[in-house]
Amino acid sequence: MSNLVDKQKKYIRQVMDGKGWSGYKLANESGVAISTINRFINSDDPSHALSSKTLNSIENASGMLFHIGPVQPAPDIRETIQSIALRLAEHPGVVNAKPEDFAEAFVSIYDYYLEKSSSEDGVNTQDIRAVIDFVAKRLTTNI
Structure with a gap:
């Protein structure tokens, strides 16, 4: 898998775990098609990254931002x-x-x-x- 796809999958898992959402709930809350969420979660295709529009919808719905950079502990x-x-x-x-x-x-x-x-x-x-x-x-x- 590509680095971007790995980071996006990790982000999606963090959103779902953090909010206690299923893939269906994530799709419903963000206005993204359930097929988009399921295809992305279940795909092993390294070129299958989410679009910025999809990420933006998930960020807006969850209040959790996607960061491309390395995940670091939040500074004080x-x-x-x-x-x-x-x-x-x-x-x-x-x-x-x-x-x-x-x-x-x-x-x-x-x-x-x-x-x-x-x-x-x-x-x-x-x-x-x-x-x-x-x-x-x-x-x-x-x-």
């Missing part, structure tokens, strides 16, 4: 957010930024962190600090 969100906020606040002038600009800057840094944490390379502390420093500098020059 509070600690991560606090770390980003403290590093950003260390820069003089950032406190004078417009609240909406600060919020946008903060969210962009956190998005970068999440993207990196789900990549194969993971989060590099020096890289995230460099991104925070760059965003802080841009934020203080836009005041």
